[in-house]
Amino acid sequence: MISFGPTEEQEIVREALREFAQKEIRPLARECDETGSIPDAVLDAAWSLGLTSTQIPESYGGAGEARSPITNVLALEELAFGDAALALAIVSPSSFAIPILDMGTEEQKKTYLPLFTGERFHAASLALVEPSPVFDALELRATAEPKGDGFLLSGRKCFVVLGDRASHFLVVVRASGRESFAGIDAFIVPRDAKGLEISEIEKNLGLRGLPTVSLSLDHVEVPASSRLGGEAGIDARRLLACSRAGLAAAMLGLSRAVMEYAIPYAKDRIAFGEAIARRQTIAFWLADMRIEIDSMRWLAWQAASSLERGNDATRTAHLARAYAADACMKIADDGLQVLGGHGFIREHPVELWYRAARTLGVLEGAVAV
Amino acid sequence: MIDFELTQNDRKILGNVRREALVARTYARYYDEHEHEFPPETLPEAKDFPDVWTLFAGRTAEDTGMGVISLLMAMGQTWGDYSVRMRRGKGGLGNAALRAAGTPEQQEKWKDGTLAMAITEPGCGSDSAAVQCTAVLDGDEWVINGEKIFVTTGCRADGVVVWATIDKSAGRAGIKSFLIEKGTPGFVVGHKEKKLGIRADDTAVYIFENCRIPRSNLLGGDESIPHAGSGGFRGVMKTFNMTRPGVAAIGLGMAEAALDFTREELEKAGVEIAYGPGIHGQSAAAQKFLHLEGQLEAAKLTTLHAAWLGDERKPNNDEASICKAKAGAAVREITQGCIELLGPIGITREHLLEKWFRDVRITDIYEGTGQIQRLILARSILGYSSKDLK
Numbered sequence: 001m002i003s004f005g006p007t008e009e010q011e012i013v014r015e016a017l018r019e020f021a022q023k024e025i026r027p028l029a030r031e032c033d034e035t036g037s038i039p040d041a042v043l044d045a046a047w048s049l050g051l052t053s054t055q056i057p058e059s060y061g062g063a064g065e066a067r068s069p070i071t072n073v074l075a076l077e078e079l080a081f082g083d084a085a086l087a088l089a090i091v092s093p094s095s096f097a098i099p100i101l102d103m104g105t106e107e108q109k110k111t112y113l114p115l116f117t118g119e120r121f122h123a124a125s126l127a128l129v130e131p132s133p134v135f136d137a138l139e140l141r142a143t144a145e146p147k148g149d150g151f152l153l154s155g156r157k158c159f160v161v162l163g164d165r166a167s168h169f170l171v172v173v174r175a176s177g178r179e180s181f182a183g184i185d186a187f188i189v190p191r192d193a194k195g196l197e198i199s200e201i202e203k204n205l206g207l208r209g210l211p212t213v214s215l216s217l218d219h220v221e222v223p224a225s226s227r228l229g230g231e232a233g234i235d236a237r238r239l240l241a242c243s244r245a246g247l248a249a250a251m252l253g254l255s256r257a258v259m260e261y262a263i264p265y266a267k268d269r270i271a272f273g274e275a276i277a278r279r280q281t282i283a284f285w286l287a288d289m290r291i292e293i294d295s296m297r298w299l300a301w302q303a304a305s306s307l308e309r310g311n312d313a314t315r316t317a318h319l320a321r322a323y324a325a326d327a328c329m330k331i332a333d334d335g336l337q338v339l340g341g342h343g344f345i346r347e348h349p350v351e352l353w354y355r356a357a358r359t360l361g362v363l364e365g366a367v368a369v
Numbered sequence: 370m371i372d373f374e375l376t377q378n379d380r381k382i383l384g385n386v387r388r389e390a391l392v393a394r395t396y397a398r399y400y401d402e403h404e405h406e407f408p409p410e411t412l413p414e415a416k417d418f419p420d421v422w423t424l425f426a427g428r429t430a431e432d433t434g435m436g437v438i439s440l441l442m443a444m445g446q447t448w449g450d451y452s453v454r455m456r457r458g459k460g461g462l463g464n465a466a467l468r469a470a471g472t473p474e475q476q477e478k479w480k481d482g483t484l485a486m487a488i489t490e491p492g493c494g495s496d497s498a499a500v501q502c503t504a505v506l507d508g509d510e511w512v513i514n515g516e517k518i519f520v521t522t523g524c525r526a527d528g529v530v531v532w533a534t535i536d537k538s539a540g541r542a543g544i545k546s547f548l549i550e551k552g553t554p555g556f557v558v559g560h561k562e563k564k565l566g567i568r569a570d571d572t573a574v575y576i577f578e579n580c581r582i583p584r585s586n587l588l589g590g591d592e593s594i595p596h597a598g599s600g601g602f603r604g605v606m607k608t609f610n611m612t613r614p615g616v617a618a619i620g621l622g623m624a625e626a627a628l629d630f631t632r633e634e635l636e637k638a639g640v641e642i643a644y645g646p647g648i649h650g651q652s653a654a655a656q657k658f659l660h661l662e663g664q665l666e667a668a669k670l671t672t673l674h675a676a677w678l679g680d681e682r683k684p685n686n687d688e689a690s691i692c693k694a695k696a697g698a699a700v701r702e703i704t705q706g707c708i709e710l711l712g713p714i715g716i717t718r719e720h721l722l723e724k725w726f727r728d729v730r731i732t733d734i735y736e737g738t739g740q741i742q743r744l745i746l747a748r749s750i751l752g753y754s755s756k757d758l759k
Contacts, residue, residue, distance in 0.1 A: 002673060135647065136647040263750060263751065277753070278757055283758055286747055287746040294695075304371075305372055314644045319644075322659065
């Protein structure tokens with residue numbers, strides 16, 4: 001049945017996160033961007049909201065609530081409304097835990113899920129993106145070669161969120177001899193694995209507050225048991241769709257931040273004797289922001305809903321992410337233009353959002369819902 | 370619960386709509402090229418199909434809401450053909466106005482007829498407050514004078530709801546709606562308009578010359594002129610909140626037809642469209658197609674959202690404008706883009722794509738242009754009146 005109505009519980013989550021984003025996240029955004037770091041306190045505070053742990057079954061130490069990509073998408077919109085860099089940091093443990101929850105073997109679930117049921121934030125990350133101008137999730141260059149009972153992993157990864165402190169990485173690679181989705185495998189690699197080199201914190205255009213690293217894997221030897229899903233491997237379509245739906249939600253939240261900042265600004269800013277919002281040119285940009293934000297939201301919900309039903313979400317998630325990338329960039333761009341010269345000044349957050357929009361739009365794999 | 374999956378009952382209804390649409394499509398070209406003929410109310414090949422409304426028996430609260438499923442049906446019908454679809458539908462825009470504003474006596478008297486709605490004049494379109502058509506009370510009769518254009522279903526309608534002013538000095542507050550029956554002396558149905566698209570559609574010109582109607586034919590019966598800003602005019606405009614998502618849906622059905630046809634032709638030509646790879650793994654044609662598909666999907670969802678709010682009895686003023694603006698722009702981009710993708714196949718009249726390109730164009734104009742929708746929406750999100758933002 002077609003319905004746009006979140007459940008009561010989901011409304012409560014939304015409400016709580018909206019407040020958290022407003023009070024705890026937004027005030028930190030500028031400082032995090034300038035210093036390139038995130039205080040542990042905000043990560044712990046967000047952790048106590050239970051974003052990751054609640055959806056882990058009780059048998060692994062979690063709260064045992066239903067695993068819900070829809071709830072996660074709703075959460076990401078609100079968090080990213082506060083700040084996209086902080087949002088990605090806050091949900092980064094999920095990018096590791098959710099694929100294990102969805103596709104891990106019993107042994108993998110028992111070993112790794114309890115890491116995310118404690119009282120403090122625990123960092124672990126998904127490593128998918130590669131430093132190549134022709135990066136394509138279906139054409140990965142990092143590889144896994146069978147060796148004895150295990151595998152040898154080689155290649156490079158970048159934009160690994162909180163890689164400076166992650167205990168484990170879920171490294172996505174191409175298995176030898178297999179193509180497209182069927183050729184994608186993921187391996188759980190501990191931080192101290194031999195042959196794994198972790199870079200200094202990367203210097204990126206946007207999301208500067210979010211510490212990310214590059215990984216170099218030089219014949220990293222891992223046991224067969226570290227292959228996500230064991231011999232069955234993974235459902236790579238689902239892995240990518242979980243990431244794409246999440247990115248769409250993050251770009252949605254960012255876009256809303258821009259709109260909600262640009263509207264009062266345009267009403268306050270006087271030019272030629274009246275508020276600039278009273279000119280159709282400006283007013284229509286703002287109307288278009290609202291139209292596109294609604295569009296992005298329903299597309300993200302549609303993708304999350306197909307994930308929640310266990311359907312193949314490849315199409316809906318692709319459309320949601322691609323649409324959001326275009327719309328978010330346009331909204332940030334127009335938002336900056338509404339502020340004119342002030343949009344260029346770092347006293348206002350709009351230039352930060354402009355950089356973040358361009359950065360998010362080219363990402364894959366930084367989140368999973 | 371947020372959900373986008375159709376139930377079995379939904380599918381049954383939409384399956385039947387599709388079956389009929391496939392028949393309608395075989396007539397699409399004929400009526401496009403014979404614009405002064407009307408498609409029959411029932412197509413011979415479809416005469417034994419069940420009336421789709423009978424399939425509504427047995428629907429439950431678990432099925433998709435009436436507003437949403439109705440829009441999906443409208444999309445399914447125009448996917449077949451716009452004009453054949455419009456011919457099947459009983460009732461016109463005037464019936465919506467009657468339901469919204471008519472007195473019980475008026476509802477009873479006019480309920481079985483198809484009523485057109487006549488607002489637009491040669492000198493006023495989007496600025497519907499500027500109507501020049503007049504109504505003057507003379508004894509127990511209103512005397513109507515003026516000209517109306519672009520009257521949808523104007524030829525086959527049994528009557529019409531006409532906007533006319535009873536006091537020009539009162540501005541929009543002086544505008545009232547009047548029910549006028551066909552055949553009333555002084556009511557002349559002029560030529561059928563010749564149009565870019567939806568050619569088989571019935572679009573008439575009405576001329577009123579000292580047309581006398583009973584005093585009781587003033588829709589709603591209220592002859593008083595409200596004070597400026599009392600919201601009387603706004604009340605009339607609210608009819609459009611109901612019809613705008615419908616118009617969005619009509620355009621989207623045709624845009625979806627264009628996109629489906631384009632996908633088939635591209636695939637026949639060996640262009641693969643996949644949802645997995647990034648931009649490097651797709652041809653330029655596939656990327657363009659995926660962009661258009663995203664536009665369709667987004668516009669469709671905003672439209673269903675507006676209807677869903679209606680089903681939930683929640684306000685949907687903003688959302689009615691959002692979907693109308695979004696869909697109006699999307700269907701233009703989609704049909705223009707599909708022709709670009711298919712080149713010669715796109716422009717030949719051997720196929721329907723060129724027709725869809727012409728047909729969708731009106732949906733960003735009637736029932737409020739995309740610009741009017743943005744104006745309404747901008748005022749709402751800025752908290753501005755029509756004086757604050759002109």
